[in-house]
Amino acid sequence: xxxxxxxxxxxxxxxxxxxxxxxxxxxxxxxxxxxxxxxxxxxxxxxxxxxxxxxxxxxxxxxxxxxxxxxxxxxxxxxxxxxxxxxxxxxxxxxxxxxxxxxxxxxxxxxxxxxxxxxxxxxxxxxxxxxxxxxxxxxxxxxxxxxxxxxxxxxxxxxxxxxxxxxxxxxxxxxxxxxxxxxxxxxxxxxxxxxxxxxxxxxxxxxxxxxxxxxxxxxxxxxxxxxxxxxxxxxxxxxxxxxxxxxxxxxxxxxxxxxxxxxxxxxxxxxxxxxxxxxxxxxxxxxxxxxxxxxxxxxxxxxxxxxxxxxxxxxxxxxxxxxxxxxxxxxxxxxxxxxxxxxxxxxxxxxxxxxxxxxxxxxxxxxxxxxxxx
Numbered sequence: 001x002x003x004x005x006x007x008x009x010x011x012x013x014x015x016x017x018x019x020x021x022x023x024x025x026x027x028x029x030x031x032x033x034x035x036x037x038x039x040x041x042x043x044x045x046x047x048x049x050x051x052x053x054x055x056x057x058x059x060x061x062x063x064x065x066x067x068x069x070x071x072x073x074x075x076x077x078x079x080x081x082x083x084x085x086x087x088x089x090x091x092x093x094x095x096x097x098x099x100x101x102x103x104x105x106x107x108x109x110x111x112x113x114x115x116x117x118x119x120x121x122x123x124x125x126x127x128x129x130x131x132x133x134x135x136x137x138x139x140x141x142x143x144x145x146x147x148x149x150x151x152x153x154x155x156x157x158x159x160x161x162x163x164x165x166x167x168x169x170x171x172x173x174x175x176x177x178x179x180x181x182x183x184x185x186x187x188x189x190x191x192x193x194x195x196x197x198x199x200x201x202x203x204x205x206x207x208x209x210x211x212x213x214x215x216x217x218x219x220x221x222x223x224x225x226x227x228x229x230x231x232x233x234x235x236x237x238x239x240x241x242x243x244x245x246x247x248x249x250x251x252x253x254x255x256x257x258x259x260x261x262x263x264x265x266x267x268x269x270x271x272x273x274x275x276x277x278x279x280x281x282x283x284x285x286x287x288x289x290x291x292x293x294x295x296x297x298x299x300x301x302x303x304x305x306x307x308x309x310x311x312x313x314x315x316x317x318x319x320x321x322x323x324x325x326x327x328x329x330x331x332x333x334x335x336x337x338x339x340x341x342x343x344x345x346x347x348x349x350x351x352x353x354x355x356x357x358x359x360x361x362x363x364x365x366x367x368x369x370x371x372x373x374x
Contacts (some may be wrong), residue, residue: 046334053338058177060342062184067223068230069093069189086190090182100257107253210357217356218349225345232308233263236270236300243296244277250284263304265340266328270304271297319348 049056069089076085188195196215200208241256249255255277262269274297282290319327324344331343 054173054177055180057338058180059184061177061181062188063222064226065093065181065185066188066192067226069185070192070223073189082190086186089189090186104254104257107251213356214353217352221348221352222345225348229264232304233260235308236260236263236304239300239303240274240277240296244281244293247281247289247292248285249277249281249289249293251280255280265337266324266344268328268340271301274300319344319351323347 069086073082073085073089076088080088196212200212200215203211237256237260240259241252244252244255255273258276259270259273262273265272274293278290278293278297281293327343327347328340331339331341331346333339335342
């Protein structure tokens with residue numbers, strides 16, 4: 001078919017060059033208006049999702065939880081009722097998460113007094129370092145730095161209180177989203193296959209097979225991306241945690257958890273978390289330790305970019321690094337941190353659907369109606 005089209009274009013070019021130009025213009029115009037329609041549809045969808053942002057985030061998190069819970073649930077359901085397998089997996093996951101955050105909170109509470117003394121001396125060390133080479137900051141600009149910070153906080157106390165109240169209302173929204181995500185993930189994990197079959201049955205008969213293929217390709221890519229991201233984030237957190245522990249950096253465990261969570265934002269999350277660790281190391285342990293932590297940003301970034309990402313994520317997300325970078329930046333511009341997190345999986349899902357629909361369906365992929373299980 002493609003050879004026939006090329007032959008026809010070649011014949012047009014030989015016989016009537018002007019007709020060839022007109023044909024190419026018509027083809028370009030046809031593609032252009034179709035792209036405009038698709039762009040308008042995407043924009044309308046974005047506006048709708050923006051109105052229901054919390055619901056969209058909850059469903060996204062529910063799909064993440066489902067992709068992580070389905071493998072153990074499928075394994076346990078071979079010996080247990082599926083409802084019991086879902087309950088055990090959900091309770092086990094909640095206990096692990098609660099245990100980690102309890103351990104982090106206990107660590108911070110236990111180190112509060114020592115950290116106050118270390119950070120007080122750390123601010124003085126930072127002032128001394130800034131006054132020395134190579135920066136040579138004027139000492140008068142740094143004099144009374146702690147007093148200036150305290151007076152600023154005192155004079156802007158009302159703003160701080162308002163921000164705290166706003167953060168409290170935001171915390172209520174976060175808890176609501178998490179509750180809805182857990183609720184949805186229970187049903188997705190227990191009977192997601194039946195829910196998807198019900199959805200495809202509602203479609204016209206000729207559309208069922210393409211939709212089913214596209215949906216299964218999207219889910220395969222999404223679940224693979226989620227599990228791969230968990231593996232990469234865990235590997236980064238382990239490397240960072242061991243390094244911070246050996247360097248005796250304060251708050252090593254909370255910083256390790258921060259590294260794990262930040263790794264869910266590709267390319268930029270891990271360096272930001274390591275930058276926070278560098279500031280803590282500078283205030284708590286001095287310039288040399290901070291410089292070592294700063295070097296770790298480069299080392300861990302190289303390991304993630306050249307070892308973990310190609311090895312772990314290559315089989316799930318077939319995207320060029322340039323596409324990943326553009327997706328992250330565009331997502332962050334559109335929807336902030338949430339956009340940066342969901343941009344890469346959404347682009348990966350779209351690309352997997354395009355790949356799947358561009359290939360011919362298997363010979364056995366026909367709509368034969370409900371399967372007889374007798």
